[in-house]
Amino acid sequence: MPELHAPTVRGRRLARELRQHREHAGLTPDQVVTRLGWSRSKISRIESGRTRPSVADVTAVLDLFGVTSPVRDALVQLARDVQKRGWWTTYADLWDGSYVGLEDEASRIRSYQVQFVPGLLQTPDYARAVISAGRPDRPAEVDRRVRARMARKSVLARSDAPTLTVVLDEGLLRRPLGGRDVMREQLYALVAASQGGSVTIRVLPTETDTLLGAEGPFVLLSFEESDPDVAYSEGMSGCVYMESQEQVSRCRVTFERLFETALSPEKSVALIETYAKE
Known part of the structure; x- marks a missing residue:
């Protein structure tokens, strides 16, 4: 199971952006689950900021949502930043x-x-x-x-x-x-x-x-x-x-x-x- 954590500002921002792009693409969480083969709880944790999504996971959903650069590049970098350990x-x-x-x-x-x-x-x-x-x-x-x-x-x-x-x-x-x-x-x-x-x-x-x-x-x-x-x-x-x-x-x-x-x-x-x- 992915690590649960308390979201930071970057994590909250990434979760909000991914949720907004899914809605803009006209997809429901269940449709994302079906197309990516994920569990319903995984997409819920990602969109609520309760787990740190991997760069691969973020890349997968951005491809599914049809998000292109430069927005795509910015969100992938944000996903990398979320993974950084603070002091x-x-x-x-x-x-x-x-x-x-x-x-x-x-x-x-x-x-x-x-x-x-x-x-x-x-x-x-x-x-x-x-x-x-x-x-x-x-x-x-x-x-x-x-x-x-x-x-x-x-x-x-x-x-x-x-x-x-x-x-x-x-x-x-x-x-x-x-x-x-x-x-x-x-x-x-x-x-x-x-x-x-x-x-x-x-x-x-x-x-x-x-x-x-x-x-x-x-x-x-x-x-x-x-x-x-x-x-x-x-x-x-x-x-x-x-x-x-x-x-x-x-x-x-x-x-x-x-x-x-x-x-x-x-x-x-x-x-x-x-x-x-x-």
């Missing part, structure tokens, strides 16, 4: 779902956080404090998770780094995770990150009279080439990906209101510095 596969046993792959390919990341500083902005010691809280008896695993989280941060150092816009609840600035020294270092790291150009940080004051964000923290990922946005939320019940237009739209509107309600970037940085000095 995060080194930590495949740690990641839950496809979030890191989606994050790596995003052009814009918007994050609302209530309890912790976002992973992309965490210092090693702060990350260790956060991770250790849930795994106090597994120090070896904690070390590996910290290394993995630091590897994630490389996305912000690339020449094509995504823009990162963060709204932080003021309460998390007061929570000295790992101790006062660790938290002080983390707060100054936030100040430094905000001066990098691609990172914007706003703080939502504690006294804000609003229920915005009451449903909890979330991340909104946007991509190039008109790929649809994905919203992501992580909690005790697990990881939730929200891809429907209604869900994503609600998250987008909520974030925009949180962003507008929060302090300006300048006032936010000044507040963070105040807490760091205290």
Whole structure:
């Protein structure tokens, strides 16, 4: 059976393109199954992005659909790119779902956080404090998770780094995770990150009279080439990906209101510095 996996942006794009070309050719999934001798589940997995189709499989369906170059060449190359292993596969046993792959390919990341500083902005010691809280008896695993989280941060150092816009609840600035020294270092790291150009940080004051964000923290990922946005939320019940237009739209509107309600970037940085000095 082909390997099942959580689709990346390229995988989602390839699945969507193949499905659209099948429909344009006027073929049903059952007709594809009959002509190629595939199982019904195989074509379903390919078109839903739940499996990585081989280049040979992609070539076969493109021939059947009558897709010619240059579109054909572009889709075959996309199929090759889907097969590439990302840096995060080194930590495949740690990641839950496809979030890191989606994050790596995003052009814009918007994050609302209530309890912790976002992973992309965490210092090693702060990350260790956060991770250790849930795994106090597994120090070896904690070390590996910290290394993995630091590897994630490389996305912000690339020449094509995504823009990162963060709204932080003021309460998390007061929570000295790992101790006062660790938290002080983390707060100054936030100040430094905000001066990098691609990172914007706003703080939502504690006294804000609003229920915005009451449903909890979330991340909104946007991509190039008109790929649809994905919203992501992580909690005790697990990881939730929200891809429907209604869900994503609600998250987008909520974030925009949180962003507008929060302090300006300048006032936010000044507040963070105040807490760091205290």
